[in-house]
Each structure stands twice: as structure tokens, then as C-alpha cells.
Amino acid sequence: MATDTLTYLAGAVVGRVRSLVDPTGSASATAGRTAAGWLAVTVLRDPGDVDLASLPAPLAEFGHRIEVRADPAPAGKGTELRARLRDRRPPGPAPARLAGADPEADLRSALRRAKQLLEVGAVLTVDPVPHGRRTATPGGALLEAWTRGAAGAGVR
Amino acid sequence: MRAITWRGVNEIGVEDVPDPTILDPGDIVLEVGLSVTCGSDLHLMGGYIPAMRAGDVLGHEFMGTVAEVGPAVTRHRVGDRVVVVSFIGCGQCWYCRQGLWSLCDNGNPNPGMTEALWGQSIGGCFGYSHALGGYAGSHARYIRVPHADHGAFTIPDGVSDERALFASDAAPTGWTGADQAGVQAGDVVAVWGAGGVGQMAARKAMLMGAERVVVVDRLDNRLEQVRTHIGAETLDYEQVDVLAELREMTGGRGPDVCIEAVGMEAHGTGVQHVYDQVKQQLRLQSDRPTAVREAIHACRKGGTVFTLGVFGGLVDKFPLGAVMNKALTLRGAQQHGQRYVPEILDLMDSGEVRTEHLATHVMSLEQGPEGYRMFKEKEDGCVRAVFKPAG
Numbered sequence: 042m043a044t045d046t047l048t049y050l051a052g053a054v055v056g057r058v059r060s061l062v063d064p065t066g067s068a069s070a071t072a073g074r075t076a077a078g079w080l081a082v083t084v085l086r087d088p089g090d091v092d093l094a095s096l097p098a099p100l101a102e103f104g105h106r107i108e109v110r111a112d113p114a115p116a117g118k119g120t121e122l123r124a125r126l127r128d129r130r131p132p133g134p135a136p137a138r139l140a141g142a143d144p145e146a147d148l149r150s151a152l153r154r155a156k157q158l159l160e161v162g163a164v165l166t167v168d169p170v171p172h173g174r175r176t177a178t179p180g181g182a183l184l185e186a187w188t189r190g191a192a193g194a195g196v197r
Numbered sequence: 198m199r200a201i202t203w204r205g206v207n208e209i210g211v212e213d214v215p216d217p218t219i220l221d222p223g224d225i226v227l228e229v230g231l232s233v234t235c236g237s238d239l240h241l242m243g244g245y246i247p248a249m250r251a252g253d254v255l256g257h258e259f260m261g262t263v264a265e266v267g268p269a270v271t272r273h274r275v276g277d278r279v280v281v282v283s284f285i286g287c288g289q290c291w292y293c294r295q296g297l298w299s300l301c302d303n304g305n306p307n308p309g310m311t312e313a314l315w316g317q318s319i320g321g322c323f324g325y326s327h328a329l330g331g332y333a334g335s336h337a338r339y340i341r342v343p344h345a346d347h348g349a350f351t352i353p354d355g356v357s358d359e360r361a362l363f364a365s366d367a368a369p370t371g372w373t374g375a376d377q378a379g380v381q382a383g384d385v386v387a388v389w390g391a392g393g394v395g396q397m398a399a400r401k402a403m404l405m406g407a408e409r410v411v412v413v414d415r416l417d418n419r420l421e422q423v424r425t426h427i428g429a430e431t432l433d434y435e436q437v438d439v440l441a442e443l444r445e446m447t448g449g450r451g452p453d454v455c456i457e458a459v460g461m462e463a464h465g466t467g468v469q470h471v472y473d474q475v476k477q478q479l480r481l482q483s484d485r486p487t488a489v490r491e492a493i494h495a496c497r498k499g500g501t502v503f504t505l506g507v508f509g510g511l512v513d514k515f516p517l518g519a520v521m522n523k524a525l526t527l528r529g530a531q532q533h534g535q536r537y538v539p540e541i542l543d544l545m546d547s548g549e550v551r552t553e554h555l556a557t558h559v560m561s562l563e564q565g566p567e568g569y570r571m572f573k574e575k576e577d578g579c580v581r582a583v584f585k586p587a588g
């Protein structure tokens with residue numbers, strides 16, 4: 042099975058679970074995205090420390106393809122950092138979004154990494170993780186595909 | 198190095214895996230002294246948390262000796278004896294700063310999975326599936342510990358390895374439950390589950406000044422441990438009617454705080470249990486909430502129910518009416534160990550917290566499959582199987 046198919050399948054599985062709790066989650070192709078198309082994270086830094094002129098590398102790499110905003114968060118929670126694609130194609134369907142296979146997945150992942158850079162100073166390295174023999178099982182392949190997309194997957 | 202791995206549903210292996218190395222400046226590499234099975238592993242073993250891959254190294258409750266330190270580590274040196282919290286916290290995000298360490302925004306490199314399931318992602322945990330970060334576990338000779346200045350704690354000289362080990366997960370989990378449930382002096386506290394977690398929750402409730410602490414289970418040897426090592430009262434739910442006994446013990450009120458330390462594979466009796474098992478096996482519900490339901494029914498009006506037991510997704514026949522009409526506070530959490538470990542180690546040093554009795558079976562890594570089988574089946578009075586990677 043192609044990776045794309047696997048990723049999509051993995052997202053579809055979660056999509057089904059979510060639709061049980063959140064009936065709007067899979068009701069329409071655009072469900073889950075705001076009309077304005079912003080993706081957001083809150084960063085525990087003062088607004089003065091979030092310089093839109095010199096964005097953290099993961100966001101800077103998007104250049105003019107994105108718009109970015111920073112607003113103070115209430116109650117000492119830091120700064121609300123928002124980004125959106127200038128060229129907003131229709132968002133992917135819910136399962137693709139949940140699997141990190143939609144057009145905004147890279148931006149979602151970049152926002153999270155930018156937040157970590159601003160808060161911690163570095164993005165946590167995970168690989169290589171010591172592991173034993175990977176036997177091929179359908180579940181394993183599905184999970185691997187999903188893991189690959191997981192950094193960019195989600196509902197934000 | 199050798200490591201105990203998840204190979205498939207109810208299939209545990211022991212195999213060679215590569216040694217870990219320092220990857221980030223804040224890492225340490227720990228030579229594992231002791232690493233122990235936790236009730237949470239049973240949910241992975243049984244396939245109830247479906248984000249495991251064959252070959253994943255298990256284990257998240259451990260202590261050992263620092264073997265290597267990254268250049269940014271300031272609190273630890275090679276040779277230090279430390280215990281490590283099972284959840285990985287960055288120490289810099291809003292949640293870590295609030296002391297809600299297991300909710301760390303930056304500890305899980307795969308946030309999409311849990312965000313999709315729960316609306317928000319939580320932190321990462323060692324050896325606990327790709328949904329919680331895909332980190333290698335501690336049932337191995339060595340383990341890499343990221344953010345070590347926050348997650349690793351030096352063990353006082355007077356505290357044995359066997360005692361300090363449980364400051365990693367079981368004790369701070371119990372501490373999280375009793376503390377976050379807001380136990381007050383004079384409260385009556387009931388705890389469901391007499392495993393390591395339930396016992397530690399009971400101990401913390403006593404230290405917080407609870408008037409009476411009662412632990413509910415059906416396994417004799419565990420209830421005996423509660424009476425002799427923890428000093429709390431016990432109820433055997435196969436011998437007595439728990440709801441009636443608790444009502445009588447509290448003058449008809451019900452316990453002020455009810456802590457559930459059983460989790461998604463709760464044992465039960467009668468029609469309700471058959472119903473839950475069938476639904477869980479058909480994947481129509483992911484979790485069996487038997488003890489949570491009972492805790493909600495037992496709790497006094499306006500009291501607090503705390504779920505320490507791990508649940509993954511959806512439950513059925515949830516008594517929301519009782520929660521609403523009795524004005525209950527319902528809370529839960531994965532453990533916020535970084536906040537409680539210093540206090541726990543002090544109390545271990547002064548002898549007020551003792552945990553050695555939990556380590557009923559000490560084994561080598563090669564005995565991993567046997568250890569997990571015994572722990573799962575509660576065979577031979579197994580409360581926890583402890584692995585000693587050095588043999």
C-alpha cells in the first residue's frame with residue numbers, strides 16, 4: 042500500500058473515533074478550520090520577545106507564503122502566535138488533517154517547532170530511538186505512516 | 198544492549214537493540230539500575246493503546262546511575278544515583294511552569310495523535326507508545342533521558358535503590374491524585390485499586406491528614422500490604438458490598454474524596470462486566486470504567502472523584518446524572534512527578550514513605566516475558582516485577 046493511502050487510512054480511523062465525540066468533526070470538508078484560516082499556538086514569552094521581523098527558522102522558511110500575527114495572551118499566558126497560508130486552498134478533509142496529510146500540515150508542524158524554539162531554545166531530538174526488530178504487520182505499517190505525519194497532524 | 202520489547206498483543210520479547218546516545222545538550226544517558234512493570238504497561242500489552250510497534254522498548258519507571266551527561270546539564274554528573282520521572286517535561290512552557298508537568302506542550306513530538314483523539318495533546322512518556330512520543334523505554338541496560346535537569350533527581354544516600362525506584366512513577370502518581378483531588382484534614386478518602394498506584398495515593402492521603410483512608414480491591418495479598426505497609430483500612434469487593442460499607446463508615450455521607458487507581462481494564466462482576474467486556478472487545482468502547490462508576494456512586498454530595506487509572510478513549514454507561522446532580526468534581530491526570538519527587542525522596546529518607554514491599558519479584562531482563570506474565574496474572578502474589586538489567 043502506498044504511504045499516502047496508509048496515512049489517509051490512519052487518519053480515517055481517528056476521524057471515526059472523533060466523529061463519535063464531536064459530530065461536527067467530520068460533518069463537512071471544511072469543518073475544524075476557521076473561516077479566516079489561522080492556525081495558532083500560545084508561546085510562554087512576552088510579546089516583545091516574539092519578533093515578527095526575525096521569525097524562528099521553521100516559520101521563516103515559508104517566506105511570503107504565510108502571514109503571521111502575534112498578540113498578547115490573557116492572564117500571563119504569553120503570546121498568541123498565529124500563522125496562515127496566503128494561498129488558502131480548500132483545507133483537506135478531516136481524516137487527512139488528523140493524519141497530517143493536508144495542505145496545512147507543514148505549517149502546523151512549523152508553528153509547533155517555532156513555539157518550542159521560542160520557549161526552550163531548541164527542538165527536542167527524538168531519532169534515532171533504540172528499538173528491536175520491526176516485523177511487518179498491517180497495524181505496524183499503519184502506525185508508521187501515521188507517526189510520519191503526526192508532527193503536522195492535529196486539529197489546530 | 199539487551200532490552201525487553203513489545204512484539205505484539207500479549208507478546209513480550211527480549212532482544213538486542215542499539216545503545217542510546219546523547220542527542221540533545223540537555224540529555225543524560227543513564228545506566229539503568231532497576232526498572233519496573235507498571236499497571237499502565239498492561240494496557241499496552243493488551244493492545245488497548247494501539248500505538249505500539251513491534252520492537253518498541255517497554256518500561257517507564259526506573260532509577261540508575263548517570264553514565265554520560267550532555268553539555269547543558271547542570272544538576273547531574275557522571276556517577277550520580279538518580280531516579281527519573283516517567284513523563285518528559287521541558288520546564289519552560291506554561292504547563293510545566295504551573296507544575297502540570299505531564300501536560301507539557303513540548304514533550305511529545307507526535308502531538309497530532311492525541312490532539313486528534315482528545316482535542317489537545319499531552320506530554321511525552323518513556324516507553325509508552327508512539328502516541329506519547331515514541332521514546333524508548335527503560336527495560337534496557339541504558340536509556341537516554343532528555344531534559345534531565347528537570348526529570349532526573351539525585352537519590353539521598355540513605356534511600357535504597359528498591360525504595361527510590363518507586364519515586365519515578367507509582368508514588369508521584371499517588372501524590373498527584375491525592376493532592377490534585379484536594380484532600381483536606383479530616384476527610385474520608387476511598388481508593389479503588391491496591392496496586393502500587395492505589396497504595397501510594399492512600400499513603401499521600403494519610404500524610405495530608407485524612408481521618409480515614411479505605412482501599413478497595415479483591416486480591417488478599419495486596420489488601421494485606423495496604424494494612425501492614427501503608428496503614429490504611431481495606432474492603433474486599435468480592436466479600437462485601439462496597440457502596441453499603443462506605444456509606445455506613447461515613448455516617449451515610451459517602452467518602453469526601455474517591456480516587457480511582459484501576460484503569461481501563463477494571464475487573465468486574467455480573468451483567469455489567471459482561472456488557473463492558475463485549476463492548477470493549479468489539480471496539481464499541483475503548484475502556485471499561487467499572488471502578489469509576491462505583492466511585493461516582495459512592496462519593497458524597499459535592500465531593501471529588503479523581504481518575505488516576507489510565508483511560509484511552511470512550512466509555513459507555515457513564516453516570517453523568519450522578520456527577521451533575523450530586524455536584525461532584527471529576528478530575529484526572531497523568532502524574533506531575535517533577536513537582537512531587539523532591540518531597541517524596543525526603544519522606545523516603547525519613548522513613549515515612551516505604552515502597553520496597555511493592556517489589557515482590559526481582560528478575561533479570563531475560564526474564565521479561567515471565568515477569569510480565571506474572572504481573573498481568575497477579576501470579577504468586579506479584580505486585581510489581583522489577584528488572585535488574587545488570588543481572
Ligand SMILES: NC(=O)c1ccc[n+]([C@@H]2O[C@H](COP(=O)([O-])OP(=O)(O)OC[C@H]3O[C@@H](n4cnc5c(N)ncnc54)[C@H](O)[C@@H]3O)[C@@H](O)[C@H]2O)c1
Nearest residue numbers: 236237370390392393394458459460463464506507531532
Ligand atoms: N495517572 C498516571 O500518571 C498513572 C501512572 C501509573 C499508573 N497509572 C494507572 O493506574 C492504574 C493502576 O496502576 P497499578 O500499577 O497500580 O496497576 P495494577 O494492575 O498493579 O493494580 C490495579 C489493581 O486494581 C484492582 N482492580 C481491578 N478491578 C477493580 C475494581 N473493579 N475495583 C477495585 N479494584 C480493582 C486489581 O485487582 C489490582 O490490584 C492503571 O490503570 C495504570 O495505568 C496511572
Ligand SMILES: [Zn+2]
Nearest residue numbers: 235236237366
Ligand atoms: Zn506507570
Ligand SMILES: [Zn+2]
Nearest residue numbers: 287290293301
Ligand atoms: Zn513543558
